[in-house]
Amino acid sequence: MRELCRLARRGYETPLKRETFGFVYGTLTQERRIIVRRVCYYRGGTKTRTGVVFKDWPTIRRVIIRRRELARSMRLRFLGNFHSHVEIAGEVFRGLSGDDRDSFVFDRMAVIEVIVFIWPGDGRIAGRSSRTIVGFEPATGYNYRIRVYAKRRGSLFHVTARVLPSGVVIVF
Numbered sequence: 001m002r003e004l005c006r007l008a009r010r011g012y013e014t015p016l017k018r019e020t021f022g023f024v025y026g027t028l029t030q031e032r033r034i035i036v037r038r039v040c041y042y043r044g045g046t047k048t049r050t051g052v053v054f055k056d057w058p059t060i061r062r063v064i065i066r067r068r069e070l071a072r073s074m075r076l077r078f079l080g081n082f083h084s085h086v087e088i089a090g091e092v093f094r095g096l097s098g099d100d101r102d103s104f105v106f107d108r109m110a111v112i113e114v115i116v117f118i119w120p121g122d123g124r125i126a127g128r129s130s131r132t133i134v135g136f137e138p139a140t141g142y143n144y145r146i147r148v149y150a151k152r153r154g155s156l157f158h159v160t161a162r163v164l165p166s167g168v169v170i171v172f
């Protein structure tokens with residue numbers, strides 16, 4: 001959870017405000033809950049302000065191989081990808097972009113997609129919802145919102161995510 005925010009911040013603070021991108025790992029419980037335990041930054045892909053693009057098959061293959069290696073070394077299940085949406089000129093794009101949707105739908109191994117929204121603020125976050133994790137970091141002056149999407153029968157749903165005191169995120 002902290003790591004997600006740290007990575008989003010790093011993307012935000014690069015001169016052109018890029019998205020950050022990486023993989024989400026964890027476990028599935030018997031009650032069909034998803035527990036997110038680790039996130040890993042992935043340096044590949046072309047990162048823009050609104051999406052991350054993998055242009056060709058060799059690049060996509062490298063992503064898949066890397067995902068498997070990480071899963072094996074952490075002994076966790078690959079759950080999906082995360083990326084950030086950064087504030088640009090006072091606005092932060094709040095949903096999933098068309099590219100985000102497509103890449104998630106076509107990624108057959110991904111069960112969730114995590115988006116971290118980041119924008120400078122004062123902690124007065126409008127539009128709080130019980131399904132979304134929101135936070136303010138006084139030390140840096142950033143607001144964060146974390147949304148998790150899941151796939152069910154080919155459609156995408158915004159699902160409920162909660163943070164436990166240990167920093168682990170549970171998805172319902």
Ligand SMILES: [Zn+2]
Pocket residue numbers: 050051052083084085096097100
């Ligand atoms: Zn996006």
